[in-house]
Amino acid sequence: MHHANGAEGRTRTCVFAMFGTVFGYATHHLDERRLGEVGIVGPLTPGVDWSRLWQMAAAMNKESATETDKGRWIMLQAHRAFVCGDLLARWEATGWKLEPGGRRIDFGGPWCNRYELWTGKLTVEGTTPDMVAPKPTTYTV
Template sequence: MSSNDEGLTGRGRVTVFAMFGIVFGYANHHRDQRRIGDVAVVGPLTPGVQWGRLWQMARTCGRATATDHELAQWILTQATRSFVCGSDHIAHFHEQDWKLEPGGKRVSFDATYANRDHLWTGNLTVEGLTPDQTAERPTIYRT
């Protein structure tokens, strides 16, 4: 696990989804020429929400003794669930520009999890989204 001292930009599949009222983006990044999308990139898109909120949600929903690796798995599970099932799905792009700001947290999994070897979280922006798409949603659940 490490902090993300460098920003990252990419273009590819992006799923935009809501969780506990906050809008998040889920993209993938390829670390080499194989282009297998080995890195999951997840971050908040709702204005004013910082990446730490995602980890707070994982901590609140997980067990009290969960490790950062387990919390990272929870985060990736939620993003994958939205991509596969369309749960709380707001938008899906097959080819879209995105940017992960410097800062955030990176976790490398001991073994591939949900087809990803790494999870990188941070403040995310996705080109082409409207303010309505990134606005906080009403929710009965609070974390």
């Protein structure tokens, strides 16, 4: 596990709810080819720390899960929401910013079409207070 340096961009981005918390998911490019090799995921619900995402991943994995296993679970949930359309919002190109100090996982190869996952404090242009407010949930973690 490494700390994410932070990043910002204007890429395909979506917003989804999981266990009552609203998260943002964007892609980031490591070079001018713009392949979207990095998944960016972070909570958008006010007052929710980005470490909540990793607590969810730990709770939903086996006890012996590695940090990479937990990162893969996070990436899979964001990818599932994006692909299955279980979204609160989706933009083909909107601005987002990931603050420095989060967590970075290198998957060691492609996972859900991404090579790395960066998590942390995320902001996404175009979100509204109603959109990012806590959502009702059947399951709690």
